[in-house]
Amino acid sequence: MAVKTFKEELKENSYTDEELVKLFVDTQRNHYFEKLYGRYADKVYHKCLSFVKDSAKAEDLTHDIFLKLIFKLGTFKEDAKFSTWLYSITYNHCMDQLRSNKKRGEVYQDEPMEVPDDIDLNNLFDGDDIEARNLKTALDTLTVDEKGILFMKYTDDLSIRDIADIFKITESAVKMRLLRSREKLRKKYLETMIFLGIFFIKLIELIKYLINF
Secondary structure, three states, X not given: OOOOOHHXXXXXXXXXHHHHHHHHHHXXXXXXXXXXXXXXXXXXXXXXXXXXXXXXXXXXXXXXXXXXHHHHHHHOOOXXXXXXXHHHHHHHHHHHHHHHHHHOOOOOOOOOOOOOOOOOOHHHHOOOOOOHHHHXXXXXXXXXXXXXXXXXXXXXXXXXXXXXXXXXXXXXXXXXXXXXXXXXXXXXXXXXXXXXXXXXXXXXXXXXXXXXX
């Protein structure tokens, strides 16, 4: 096996994702695919982990996604952005797995996708004051598709067009799903706040009763 010179290695590292895809499709040389893998494996893994909350399952999903990617690279359209295209494959594969597991009665531990503490979701409620823990509780009540579309828009900043391509629906349908999912999340969030408010009132009354007993 020939050893690459520093100049050759530097040139390969300067290739865009789209150029690497074309080179792999044209030559079928594995090291072009390995370059893509090196750039995106961690990102795909962490996205899978946000779905299943289990490192071993996330690794399996990542492996499956890149295996699928090898056979799908020939269908990649050069006018598209590779990262968005790979992202759509990742999202679809993870959501398909969650739906399939639910049909078989399997449930991942902490299955709902996690909202990291450092992610600002205030724009979901047009700037209202959001309490992260209650928001996570509300998110847990949504379906896989409802959470998926909200995460695509508000945490991964995908365009309406990109989301439409992922779900294979029209842009108008995406806007409608976003509206419905957002309103459902708002309703569940407010219900959670009301429930907790009542709970704490009852708790305070119980404490006062015990103190005076």
